[in-house]
Amino acid sequence: MDGKSIQSTGARHFLVEPLRSTTAVIKFSGTLGSRVATDGLSGTINAFAHYAAQWFAASRVFCDLQGSFHKSAIETAFILFDPMTHSINGDSGPGDHGVDGLQAFIKAHKCSQHCKRLALESKARLRSSAKATAEGDGLDWPEDD
Template sequence: FFNIGAGEGVVEIQENYHQVVKEVTRLSKAGYFLKRFILEANKQAVDITQGVTEFKLGVEVVQDTCGPSKASGFSLDQYQLASSAQIESESNHGIIVWLFEPRRSSTVSHWSGTNEYPPWHRNKLGSTLNAFTHYTYLLSLESTVLADLQSVLRVGFILMQHTHLFIQATTTIDEDGNGIQVCGVGDHGMAGINTFLEKHECVDRCKQLRLQRGGFATKPALEDSDDNED
């Protein structure tokens, strides 16, 4: 479990519910932004070949006499307490939810950090994801920055390799411009967005996609290489 406010190793059912829903929201938004990014790239004849990892939101069916599953980490007492609070407040706080994603390879490529945004001029996928982060910021009306981008290679039954993208953190502000944690753990709010504006370096693909550069630090858009050097 993440330490999300109740002490190390302790996560209440209500916290689990809110954080899983925020994570699903994060992945859904990333999937939407990527679809729009691919459409725009196709218009500009820029090659984009990766997809956001698949995911499903599951709800655990709990029998009152048995309690939650051992894998959930919640006790029967925790569940009964949360269920009582749910009935009183007419909310979903008592629901034990799960986020299901495909099992990932242990070999993971890291393309950005929570506060680091390398341009990857000499790596096709890296420079593309750098441009994707720039595009997401603009498409979200300057309210969202994708951070800690990582990817894994998955090999299908016909031996074709596909790159699947997953996002460990997202920096967001709400619609009123407040720097609050809209997307849960790892959300640095307005401070995180300002860090992105300071550190983002436009790559050639930003230029190819005609992405605006207003607000970013003044840096030249260098030419990219399509080799796979890190």
């Protein structure tokens, strides 16, 4: 686009997903909290969110995770859709609650057996990483409860 922003060109862009084969949606987390469940799928999605938080040194986390099963002639797959993120600077998109969202994720997260089997960092370590990044960027990190 030769350096012009979408706004200046008047161009409109859309992201479209294929029609889902079902309306049955399983919700794993909300914008500022997570659902505590003990089934295998919930534990896997929970561990994915934890792994991603660790990967980003807790400067970005996935939230509002939901998905549904889709069957084809070949396989059945579980597809996550419409995720949100919280980031240190609060600039990852609509619904990003910045530092407050990061802190809410870390506080609400309950490690599943998958988190433990993957030897993911403790919540204290995630909190420490996020706090160091926030303070390094000149942002306040709220005191822990």
